[in-house]
Amino acid sequence: MSIFIDKSTRLVVQGITGRDGSFHARQMIDYGTSVVAGVTPGKGGQTFAGTVPVFNTVAEAVAKAGADTSVIYVPPAGAAGAMYEAADAGIELIVCITEGVPVMDMTKVLPYVRAKGARLIGPNCPGAITPGECKVGIIPGNICAPGRVGLVSRSGTLTYEIVHHLTRNGIGQSTCVGIGGDPLIGTNFIDVLAAFQADPKTDVIVMMGEIGGTDEQHAAAFIKANVTKPVVGFIAGQTAPKGRRMGHAGAIISGSSGTAEEKIAAFAAAGMGVMRRPLDVVTLVKERLQ
Amino acid sequence: MEIHEYQAKELLAGFGVAIPRGGVAYSPEQAVYRAAEIGGARWVVKAQIHSGARGKAGGVKVCSSEDEVRQAAKALLGKKLVTHQTGPEGRVVHRLYVEQAVPIARELYIGFVLDRKSQRIMIVASANGGMEIEEVAKRHPDSIVREVVEPAIGLSAFQAREIAFALGLPAAQVNRMVTVLLGCHRAFRELDATMVEINPLVLTEDTQILALDAKMAFDDNALFRRPNVAELRDYAEEDPREAQAAEYGLNYVALDGDIGCIINGAGLAMATMDMIKHAGGEPANFLDIGGGASPERVANAFKLVLSDVKVSAMLVNIFAGINRCDWVAQGVVQAARELKPRVPLVVRLAGTNVEEGRRIIRESGLPIISADTLAEAADRVVAAKQGVSA
Numbered sequence: 034m035s036i037f038i039d040k041s042t043r044l045v046v047q048g049i050t051g052r053d054g055s056f057h058a059r060q061m062i063d064y065g066t067s068v069v070a071g072v073t074p075g076k077g078g079q080t081f082a083g084t085v086p087v088f089n090t091v092a093e094a095v096a097k098a099g100a101d102t103s104v105i106y107v108p109p110a111g112a113a114g115a116m117y118e119a120a121d122a123g124i125e126l127i128v129c130i131t132e133g134v135p136v137m138d139m140t141k142v143l144p145y146v147r148a149k150g151a152r153l154i155g156p157n158c159p160g161a162i163t164p165g166e167c168k169v170g171i172i173p174g175n176i177c178a179p180g181r182v183g184l185v186s187r188s189g190t191l192t193y194e195i196v197h198h199l200t201r202n203g204i205g206q207s208t209c210v211g212i213g214g215d216p217l218i219g220t221n222f223i224d225v226l227a228a229f230q231a232d233p234k235t236d237v238i239v240m241m242g243e244i245g246g247t248d249e250q251h252a253a254a255f256i257k258a259n260v261t262k263p264v265v266g267f268i269a270g271q272t273a274p275k276g277r278r279m280g281h282a283g284a285i286i287s288g289s290s291g292t293a294e295e296k297i298a299a300f301a302a303a304g305m306g307v308m309r310r311p312l313d314v315v316t317l318v319k320e321r322l323q
Numbered sequence: 324m325e326i327h328e329y330q331a332k333e334l335l336a337g338f339g340v341a342i343p344r345g346g347v348a349y350s351p352e353q354a355v356y357r358a359a360e361i362g363g364a365r366w367v368v369k370a371q372i373h374s375g376a377r378g379k380a381g382g383v384k385v386c387s388s389e390d391e392v393r394q395a396a397k398a399l400l401g402k403k404l405v406t407h408q409t410g411p412e413g414r415v416v417h418r419l420y421v422e423q424a425v426p427i428a429r430e431l432y433i434g435f436v437l438d439r440k441s442q443r444i445m446i447v448a449s450a451n452g453g454m455e456i457e458e459v460a461k462r463h464p465d466s467i468v469r470e471v472v473e474p475a476i477g478l479s480a481f482q483a484r485e486i487a488f489a490l491g492l493p494a495a496q497v498n499r500m501v502t503v504l505l506g507c508h509r510a511f512r513e514l515d516a517t518m519v520e521i522n523p524l525v526l527t528e529d530t531q532i533l534a535l536d537a538k539m540a541f542d543d544n545a546l547f548r549r550p551n552v553a554e555l556r557d558y559a560e561e562d563p564r565e566a567q568a569a570e571y572g573l574n575y576v577a578l579d580g581d582i583g584c585i586i587n588g589a590g591l592a593m594a595t596m597d598m599i600k601h602a603g604g605e606p607a608n609f610l611d612i613g614g615g616a617s618p619e620r621v622a623n624a625f626k627l628v629l630s631d632v633k634v635s636a637m638l639v640n641i642f643a644g645i646n647r648c649d650w651v652a653q654g655v656v657q658a659a660r661e662l663k664p665r666v667p668l669v670v671r672l673a674g675t676n677v678e679e680g681r682r683i684i685r686e687s688g689l690p691i692i693s694a695d696t697l698a699e700a701a702d703r704v705v706a707a708k709q710g711v712s713a
Binding site (some may be wrong): 056060109110132133134135136137139140141143144145159170171172173176186187188189190191192193194197214216217241243244246248267269270271272273274277278279310311312 | 437439442443444474475512515517542544545547548576578579586587588589590591592593594596597598600601609613641642643644647673674675696697698
């Protein structure tokens, strides 16, 4: 069954007529995702790519097209509003791709989404893909293959790098999830790890973290206590200097906390396999798949 | 984005936080004029750089005459201050803040931060002000009071009162403290701050509560809707290339090595830098070109990286998801034709529209070294650099 998304996912694309939204809506359709609706306020009544109805509101997309999952390609100033709208319309899974959402907006969006019983992935994330079934977001479909390895990552392009290594070496994936690099996000490592642990189609889990903060350490503690499946971990920024913020809001080593060594030690203490380089993923996963 | 102490104080004063009288000065004459304007007989002349712990570094001088103010200003302007926050290179002082000296009865600490665990604004307060909060946490952990703000409601007066009583304030001053806390919270929310810190917040001998020092940082992602904050940016406080990068909308961090990097995505950028080190090289910079890399963005990234004279080879590593390899390739070719890089260039493309991207690079006729994988790219750029220096 994989996690979060599969063949039964009915997707609405918020911002479907924009530059990124339209390009990636086509990619998702080509991949086989059932894109049942698009939303762009004021463009209701149009048809996208010849088959997908465009609505003015998400509520209409839910009522008329039966959408249960939403992906957001709306510019930062409108992203919080798009997340509220999706949650309010009863969407169960909201995936926000938008990069640059003000963090103050997220302090209000997160409790709202939770109160509505929805799950939010992101913002500032690449989304998720269940290879061969459904892709929600921007992870390139052709680098993935169906299989039994679950991936979770804070970074988008680093996920692609590692998935690509796996696929080229004949190792497929159950689901790949990019949770996003912002300080406040809807779904964290632990949420995804718990889902993979419960998923009968996932045998091995790969987790990609980075320097800064303590999320990876918390995840390692969770793995030690709750995850019986083998987990392989990577930390980006092993050679990054202290005190400089590396792009992601969280990626900064301050004092002795948040260093790669600290995180790698936590991984090792949790019995995880530790990748020193991205390409190590292949050997480590192969050993654990047998 | 960070701002200066005097700017933070002016902003907070607009939200009802009381501050000592003061004024900014760019020259000794102006400092003396400010002192006369403020009146009284004692002043504090404070260096304005984006760093705490300025007092320890000699950046704060107490003066008892106009002549002392002039001497202090002369000594500070143009001086390089080194604190543990500036790093060993320090920061040059271009601005001063002249402030009335106030008679201090007690020093408190209040800070507002975004707490990642509760995903809410958290207030941290302590009766032990005047030292860094990390120090307080070590020496007086029990003195730290925390309150989490419910976003839909905002900071309630009762929470502010709880803090005031927990800090041991006399009943007569609790309402003043509540005003300070509510004001800071409003400033935090309404200006999209990521940090507000008043340290020390002082009780004066005449029972006022004044912000003696103030620090604010802001969410770069929200500056588009806070023009009054955005205009407080002081470019003199930033690495010139980092400031230029911010203008281009690129994420750039200058480093010490000689391999220039243009990569999409922060995680991949960090992993690529790690791989360059594994291959025996040293990255000259971190540069995340971000999503939707238009040819123009790529060209700007090239300009930025090549403006670093240390750079002796360049690596472009793009794994396109929201980006498209063909756009990136067009940008690379355009930039390479226009800027004619003086160093070898290695390009590794993967992901969305990769075939088209590779074709554009191949058919450009430019001396671009292609690589298929990350490891190969790192090896080739290190080898290319050695080819140049050999």
